[in-house]
Amino acid sequence: MSEQPIIEMRGVTKIFGLDPQSALEAVRAGQTKAEALANSGHVVGLNDVSISVQRSEIFVVMGLSGSGKSTLIRHVNRLIDPTAGEIFVNGEDVLSMSREQLSEFRRTKVAMVFQKFGLLPHRSVLNNVAYGLEVRGVAKQDRLDLASQWIDTVGLSGYENSRPFELSGGQQQRVGLARALSMDTDILLMDEAFSALDPLIRSGMQDELLNLQQTLHKTILFITHDFDEAIRIGDKIAVLNDGVVVQTGSPGEIVLNPADDYVAEFVSDVNKARVIHVDSIMQRGEFEPCDVSVQAASRCEDVLPIFAEHEWVGVTDDDDKQIGRVTSKQVIAALARYTPASRS
Amino acid sequence: MFPEIIDTRPLRNWVDDGLEWVVVNWGDGLEAAASPLLTLLLWIEHLLLATPWWLIILLLTGLAYLASRRLQLAALVCFSLVFLGVMGLWEDSIKTTALMLTATLTAIATSIPVGIAMARWRWLRNIVTPVLDLMQTLPSFVYLIPAVMIFGPGKVPALLATIIYASPPLVRLTDLGIRLVDPDVMEASRAFGASPRQRLFGVQIPLAMPTILAGINQTTMMALAMVVIASMIGAGGLGYQVLQGIGRLEVSRGLFAGLGIVVLAIIFDRVTQAFGRQLQERIGLQDTRT
Numbered sequence: 001m002s003e004q005p006i007i008e009m010r011g012v013t014k015i016f017g018l019d020p021q022s023a024l025e026a027v028r029a030g031q032t033k034a035e036a037l038a039n040s041g042h043v044v045g046l047n048d049v050s051i052s053v054q055r056s057e058i059f060v061v062m063g064l065s066g067s068g069k070s071t072l073i074r075h076v077n078r079l080i081d082p083t084a085g086e087i088f089v090n091g092e093d094v095l096s097m098s099r100e101q102l103s104e105f106r107r108t109k110v111a112m113v114f115q116k117f118g119l120l121p122h123r124s125v126l127n128n129v130a131y132g133l134e135v136r137g138v139a140k141q142d143r144l145d146l147a148s149q150w151i152d153t154v155g156l157s158g159y160e161n162s163r164p165f166e167l168s169g170g171q172q173q174r175v176g177l178a179r180a181l182s183m184d185t186d187i188l189l190m191d192e193a194f195s196a197l198d199p200l201i202r203s204g205m206q207d208e209l210l211n212l213q214q215t216l217h218k219t220i221l222f223i224t225h226d227f228d229e230a231i232r233i234g235d236k237i238a239v240l241n242d243g244v245v246v247q248t249g250s251p252g253e254i255v256l257n258p259a260d261d262y263v264a265e266f267v268s269d270v271n272k273a274r275v276i277h278v279d280s281i282m283q284r285g286e287f288e289p290c291d292v293s294v295q296a297a298s299r300c301e302d303v304l305p306i307f308a309e310h311e312w313v314g315v316t317d318d319d320d321k322q323i324g325r326v327t328s329k330q331v332i333a334a335l336a337r338y339t340p341a342s343r344s
Numbered sequence: 345m346f347p348e349i350i351d352t353r354p355l356r357n358w359v360d361d362g363l364e365w366v367v368v369n370w371g372d373g374l375e376a377a378a379s380p381l382l383t384l385l386l387w388i389e390h391l392l393l394a395t396p397w398w399l400i401i402l403l404l405t406g407l408a409y410l411a412s413r414r415l416q417l418a419a420l421v422c423f424s425l426v427f428l429g430v431m432g433l434w435e436d437s438i439k440t441t442a443l444m445l446t447a448t449l450t451a452i453a454t455s456i457p458v459g460i461a462m463a464r465w466r467w468l469r470n471i472v473t474p475v476l477d478l479m480q481t482l483p484s485f486v487y488l489i490p491a492v493m494i495f496g497p498g499k500v501p502a503l504l505a506t507i508i509y510a511s512p513p514l515v516r517l518t519d520l521g522i523r524l525v526d527p528d529v530m531e532a533s534r535a536f537g538a539s540p541r542q543r544l545f546g547v548q549i550p551l552a553m554p555t556i557l558a559g560i561n562q563t564t565m566m567a568l569a570m571v572v573i574a575s576m577i578g579a580g581g582l583g584y585q586v587l588q589g590i591g592r593l594e595v596s597r598g599l600f601a602g603l604g605i606v607v608l609a610i611i612f613d614r615v616t617q618a619f620g621r622q623l624q625e626r627i628g629l630q631d632t633r634t
Contacts, residue, residue: 077535106537118532122550122627132536134546163626183536 004091005052006187006219007059007076012049012085014071014243017042020083033242045071046082047243053236055186056217062230062266063240069223070115072240073191076221077110078102089187107136111180115192117172119164119179125151126160129178136183143182150178154208170201177205181212190222194229206233227266231255231275239263251275272335273301281334282315282324290314290325300331307331367493378500381450385499389442397434401425404611411618420614424607433582433604440581441608443499443574444567447506451563455511456556459518460544469519476512484509484573492577502579506570513562521555522548554627557620564612568605582608 015023015036023042026035033044046068053059063069074080075087078094087094089109097105111132119128126147127134133143151160154174164172173193180188194202210233213220224230230237231251238248239262247259255275258264279296292306293314303313307328315324366374392400401422409418428437462469484505491501525548533547549556575583582601589598 079531079535103537103539106535108537110535112532112535114528114532114535116528118528118535120529120533120547120550121526122553131533131546135533135536135538135542189535 003055005088006055006090007051007053007221008086008088009052009072009075010050010086010088012046012072012075012082012087014045014068014075014080015042015083016045024083044068044243045080046075049085049240049243049245051238051245051248053219053221055219057235058213058220058222058233060222060224060230060234060237061240062224062227062234062237064225066242067240068243069225069240070191071243073112073189073221073223076187076189077106077112107132108183109185110187110189111183111185112189112191113173113176113180113193115195117164117176117196119172119175121164124161124163125156125167125175128164128175129182132179132183146182147178150182151175153181153212154178168201170197170205173197173205177209181216186219188218188220190220192223192225195225202229203232209233227270228274231270239266252277252280271301273304273331274299276300276334278303278313278315278326278331279324281330282326283330284324287312287314287322287325289322293322296323300335303331304328363490363493371494374494375496375500378495378504381446381503382500384449385442385446385503388445389439392438392442393435397429401429404615408611408615408618411615411622413622417614417618421611424611428604428607431600431604433585433601436580436582436585436601437604437608439579440568440571440583440605443503443506443571443579443581444564444608444612447503447510447567447570448560448564450503450507451511451514451567452560454507455514455559455563456518459515459556459559460522460549462515462519463522463548472515476515479508480512484570488573488577497578499579502574502577505577506567506574509570510563510567513566514556514559517555517559517562518552521552521559524555525551551627554620554624557616557623561613561616561620564616565609568609568612571605 013024013027015027017023017040019040020042023036023040023044026039027044027047031039033047036042036044049068049072051059051061051072061069061072071080075082076089076094078087078097082095089105092105094102094105120131123131126144129147129151130143133146138146148160151157154177156171156174156178159167159171164175167175173196176193180190194205197205206229209220222230222233231254234251236248237251237254238245239254239259240246241262247254247263249257252275254263255267255270255272258267276299277296278294278298278300281300282296290310290312292310293316294303294306296315296317298315303326306313312325312327314322315326317323404425405418405422408421409415411417428434458472462472487508488501488505491504495501495504529547529551530543533543538546571579571581571583572586573583575581575587582604585601586598586605589595589601
């Protein structure tokens, strides 16, 4: 790890209930989540969670409902206070901040997108997007100008004066995204931001987020219950189960080496074509230039449609120089090889 | 019969003497403290009486149309006001309206802050709720008589009794409205670093506004329900006509004045409700809460 992580959580434990401290001791002594609930009525939200998110990466925390993922993300901007543990953002200790410092931190350092959008129903789209800037104290004309730029960026031009309830779910979340992006913070927290959307709209929003990320290079902590989504957008994934991080790694690492049965179960349903990158299966070397080529970071699913028309697909590096090529046979072989034995 | 365990006479004497002491020692002070209320009431009354009748009809009809965007309500309001004038109830209606408006304005100024504070501090809600119950259930004569003893018969005790009776729904509905604000919206506001003040004025009050308006509507209705009792201690207005009708066994006088109260109630009820509906539609609350 060359650089200091942007978001770092060390040994964070969160226990909900009347007497979290005594329950904490029991949990540290080895009590499980179910036992804590049965014995003293305490709910273990997070148990000794440590993650570290590097600059400009999309870090996905994936888990089913009740796994504590929404609790986790709320610790980063201290919407929830931990029972134990340390949280650093940009090297600053979030837990030692005073009330004023915390407000300032939320106004300037982190922006958040919510599953249920959290838009102000009595305000127009424009004023919703400008809300964060308004709270920060940006002058009216400046914040409205900025807001309309971001409305433009997320593709909602023309809806500036609409009310949130007049928009579809996907459009409402674009407003939520524009509101967060207009804050121009390095860190973006996305709490199941696309989970409430239809599958088609959801994948559209995922593409859009990835597109935006190519120019914005934000540090994004993304929460989801959808493993496919995690794999699609994540540079790194942490899998959460019952408040415990069971595995952290790149999508490829997790798909190829699931840490336990819980993770393996998600992996078995995964669309491999989405996870395997072409550069891991291509023929490296100098070949005559192909008619069509893709970037080395492309996934198998990106090249599959091209095979309908072409036999060879070139693979290029970041400078658009061809570094190898793939054929449909190689792709099919790779996809078949990574299919778990239970399926074959 | 329930056996007499203690002698309640000393207790009653103690209360009666205590009240007398208050009247003697604090009477002037309390009267002075209530004088701004009286000033407000007289000011509103004079303003309304000085306004030509046709202008009042025009203004209220226009207001009804603005609130509902429907000609029906405007026509209803116009017709009702003409009815009051034709039946010779105009001046009494104005006096009653002035009393109701003063009570409602005072209730708004006091109840909304109390409701907001109740929504915020649970312990305060535990204290205030039984007080509100008391204000709504205690027979009004029980506090009217001490009020008359302190302030003398007239408009001030009538106004105070009306305020006491009419405030509780507004306090309750303000508290409820604030607490019902969508927690997701509140959390988003918090996540963007909004201060408690920014959350209160930027999120909670605007989103609670339809409920608060329903409370104001209830307050106006309850204030009108008090006019007959208020007129017993010298508030005048339509209630006095009803009272005289009863006293002289003139059923017609009582009936017409009673109908006048109903007509006033209908006007204010429909207009405030229409405003509430308009606000709710603008916010689109039903849609976002699903």
